Amino acid sequence: MASIQPQQIYDVVVVGGGPAGLMASLCLTTYGFNILHIDERAHPTTAGRADGIQPRTIEVLRNIGGVSTAPVPGGPITGQSPIGGGGIAKKMIGQGVRVYQVAFWDPTPTEKLARTSRAPSCPEFIDVVDNYTLLLHQGLIEHAFLDEIEARRTVLPDAKPTPPSGIFRPYLLRDCRTLPGNASDALSGTHPVECVIEHADSKVKHTIRSRYLLGCDGAKSIVRRCIAGGEVGDGEWQGKITMQGEATDIIWGVLDARVKTNFPDIKYKCLIHSKSEGSIMIIPREANLVRFYVQLQTTDGGKVVSIARDKATQDICIARAKKIFEPFELEFGYVDWFSVYQIGQRIASQYTLDHRIILGGDATHTHSPQAGQGMNISMLDMYSLAWKLNLVMKGLGKPEVLLPSYEHERRGVAEELLKFDGAYSRLFSGRGPDASQLPGGVDAEKFIQMFKQNAFFTSGCGAIYSANELNALPDAALLKGPHARAFNPRGMKLVAGQRLPPGRVTRVVDGNNVRLQQEVKMNGAFRIHVFAGDLRATKGALDGFAAFLDSPASFFNRHRPSVGVTASIVDGPAALTSHPDSTRNVHRHNPFFTFLTVVGTHWYEWEINDLPAPLRLYRAQVYGDALFDRLVADAGTDAPLHRKFGIDLQKGALVVVRPDSYVGAVVDLSEDGWLGLNDYFAGFLKVPEQHVRARF
């Protein structure tokens, strides 16, 4: 078989086949785009590197779902989504191990090393389904992505051919730039990005045009160097984009190995401080491996000094580990991987120069690995960017609002991570602000306190976005508008800029107990949650909202893509069921919006047909709220989710959840509320020309 060659034109070029690049490719493939994905490595990761998936990332992976491979008797079913279930998340969960608990080991007055504290890795107050860290090596993670991307490409119409791995490798990026507008260049309006890639072995070069290019090529990003314009060699630190922050002289070794030990907590995440030999973090891993992060320091004339990076060998690392573990036995067997890193925190001064070539992941932020955050934040960078690109590329999103919001939101999270990581990694290495005074160099109590305080952030659930056009918080410009009073009703616990927490409801169409959060898989659509409260009280408001939705002035009708444009390959709108209503009714589906109606009145007491037309047409997304939730145990089965979310049963509420499952806006179920939503969507969505002409 002749090897498959890259084409000349793509929607998006993704540089880098690590978790960030794979997330970009998976999301953009789901949205129906043709991707050129290149990586300079000849093969996916085989060992080591990142390994911790945090609760919020698992939630996201669950929401991405999986392509069903079950045969469909009688051929494909119209309107049936090919995506469902736990998919990529379940695959990873099946291969990894879980950390529910963290143990802290320190010297005590009586013992050389003793467990001084414990903590759940995800404390109870964090409302998340997968309340653990999932550990598996980066290669397994990459393969799960590659398999799922390949499965989705089979659903993609007009998919361009790729090599069996889905990624062109080994290919190096030689250059990339955004071309200025040029009347003689037919592509300059639509595909202004040009890049040159080169096969690492054959040295054959290809010049590619695309609409966007994403630099997911890691800390030493070539994309970043190309656009920043720095010199080769120092390009990472110079030019139009600079990496801000600093490195320390603290050197750590990292090792994946099988061990024999009588240390009782070898299958826990442990943070171990010895009296004078430095610190270790261990993390249990799949296949009986243990990951060791070992501080490489030694004592020079009573003063603690780091071991030089070039002298930090695997043997030294193992010797240090045994020393720190004393008095426990620790015997090393098979070693799967070894590496050395230097603690430091750096962040790119800008994530993009022109919103055409866009950086993310390690290309924009680097930090120490101990908090298990890097891969998670990197993947979620691309997850966050992809749905915005989707709206923009399909002509519905305002690029001038949506694209800058990527950096605004993700840089905020990265900055918070760096702040936390800087303090945490120094404190763990015995270099905290007050640490120098302590004999062992480490303030154990302070460190444990810091660990516990940051659990919300490290779980990923604490990645909170601030006010902008997409997050209707009190500071947002939108909330100075005419319908401001309808936003963020009193008592409401759902907050724009934060993820929608989980909740179990009964899906009325089939009586199944389901997780509301996971009902709509990532499909590029905004999820309009109609919390209908007590139907007796809210009937009038529901009818009003329904009438508004079907009016030409509603966001639902104003912001429509061109005919034939779908939001994603997952399109299989809940509206198009086998119920005859769906063809009799004039309601025309808009793939960028979907409606989920949650009713507080017990679902035995009403029928889907009692709901007004636009809502009842999404038959598969109508829910009863009567399943016990321990977090609101007092509610029993009487609308527990309304109560957990702080929704007044007499009033109801409208909650917009963005395609990335972040809450975007929360308004009253009232005319002011839905007009407010109209303003909200008008802030970042276009009113395409043809609709304006056709309808008014």
Add this chain to the structure above:
Amino acid sequence: MASIQPQQIYDVVVVGGGPAGLMASLCLTTYGFNILHIDERAHPTTAGRADGIQPRTIEVLRNIGGVSTAPVPGGPITGQSPIGGGGIAKKMIGQGVRVYQVAFWDPTPTEKLARTSRAPSCPEFIDVVDNYTLLLHQGLIEHAFLDEIEARRTVLPDAKPTPPSGIFRPYLLRDCRTLPGNASDALSGTHPVECVIEHADSKVKHTIRSRYLLGCDGAKSIVRRCIAGGEVGDGEWQGKITMQGEATDIIWGVLDARVKTNFPDIKYKCLIHSKSEGSIMIIPREANLVRFYVQLQTTDGGKVVSIARDKATQDICIARAKKIFEPFELEFGYVDWFSVYQIGQRIASQYTLDHRIILGGDATHTHSPQAGQGMNISMLDMYSLAWKLNLVMKGLGKPEVLLPSYEHERRGVAEELLKFDGAYSRLFSGRGPDASQLPGGVDAEKFIQMFKQNAFFTSGCGAIYSANELNALPDAALLKGPHARAFNPRGMKLVAGQRLPPGRVTRVVDGNNVRLQQEVKMNGAFRIHVFAGDLRATKGALDGFAAFLDSPASFFNRHRPSVGVTASIVDGPAALTSHPDSTRNVHRHNPFFTFLTVVGTHWYEWEINDLPAPLRLYRAQVYGDALFDRLVADAGTDAPLHRKFGIDLQKGALVVVRPDSYVGAVVDLSEDGWLGLNDYFAGFLKVPEQHVRARF
């Protein structure tokens, strides 16, 4: 590739490739045996047939688990089980749909058809994790089994080759018999069963010898006819084994189809009675299919009569369905499968004549399909037989006790099913005892009441075994023995002859939250649960039990298989961890027993090393009991599982769970208790010669 031919000698021949035969093959493969599995059909089921998996069956499938396919860096790991996770169950759950709720539709004084009641398919009082019926067509179920069998065969040492499907097909059984002992027949002592099989196309015959032969070949079982000795044609009803019971004249059609309808509950299990047109049951299915069970009757001069079986066409079935659904619209699209059946209940007078050729599944009991029980009970027949055969074939079980217990236990369940099914199917068909007086023929209220009362049984959790050597109930002979008073302590809610209910605990070795019930996968071993209660009160008793276990007189040391014999390919004893204790200690593993220690004292307050040696060596099976359980909400996190199971925290208890996850015996954690367990095991396990000689 030349087609693979059967060998001449196997451990077990399994006749029939439906769910019962597949369960037999999967279990016996797991126990390490070589199976000849034949089926007369050329391919697995492609459509229709059975489709409902009940909660208890899902629990069993979860316990069977799946072979991990994740690559193991650095090669295989000693003592690591290849089986884990949800495996075969997760695969089926991912492909099927769930029924949580049942709706009852009947004529009312004002409406032709109205929903008159609802019921959960598995009410809250049934303590089961998967509280729904899982629906998917039999072909998907068969393929899940075939894939898992194939995966396990790769782990099996000396596996004999099979065709890619794992089953030799199409092969017909031509004869089978148990040969009398014969000194000139070298195999007669070990492999007394002879069968002749014939390839359906080539007509090539093979004569096979085996230790056992299992007849899982359905209602018209050829195995049954061979051993019963009846005439061809009437062999099913004559000879040494007779089918007892009777058929009715009630004819039903069954149809898998896609429909368009405004009937609101099309995705529920519905039991629909029309005023005078008969009844329908619908069940939602994967891929938007709906299963229809349609009563085929018509009115003849005001009298309701069944449509003759040979006149019951698909078109008539569809016409009846539309009529019964009135006034709702019902339009049929793609039809995947159609069949007709006659309601009747029959049970074999004996399941075996000599405990060498053994019948199970539909070969021993037939009934109507509406209760969704047949496939479940058939699979569980073989699941129940397999572990007993395992003990017997490995020389540890007493065949004269274990083999008859198969029929004793499973026939009891089948009889209960037939009793229920007879009443239920007749009542549903309008032929209940009081039904004739009613205008519509159906007593809706009585029917609904009956449905709800039988939910415990139909969930599969109510399949209860009575006293025998394996179930230490008050009526068992064992309970007339010297240690009788230690059995079934006051307040204990675990009952011998019933499944162990679920409960969540914290696995201390890694702090994971796990389901105790699923911790030990089906591996042929007895699971000795040590409920240790409050360690301060039970320490002495625990030490006593530990000392007893390591004494030569304990069941653990008396009932050992020959050297090198394992209980299953899942052997990967929790005792053999990477902890150095495991090699330093003299405790010699016995693969037919495993120990799970559950401690009521909060697990933050003690260490695994505080437990006495035999128990702490099963490091991966030591648990803390501090996870909230809604069923004992009052307990909070203070030993909720002890409280749910009715275990006195001051006394603890020993609970033997059989390899099929049924409770076998419950005793005090006291000397009387463990001596009682010694008597319990002596009732059905041998003391192999060499051990007696070696040790006493």
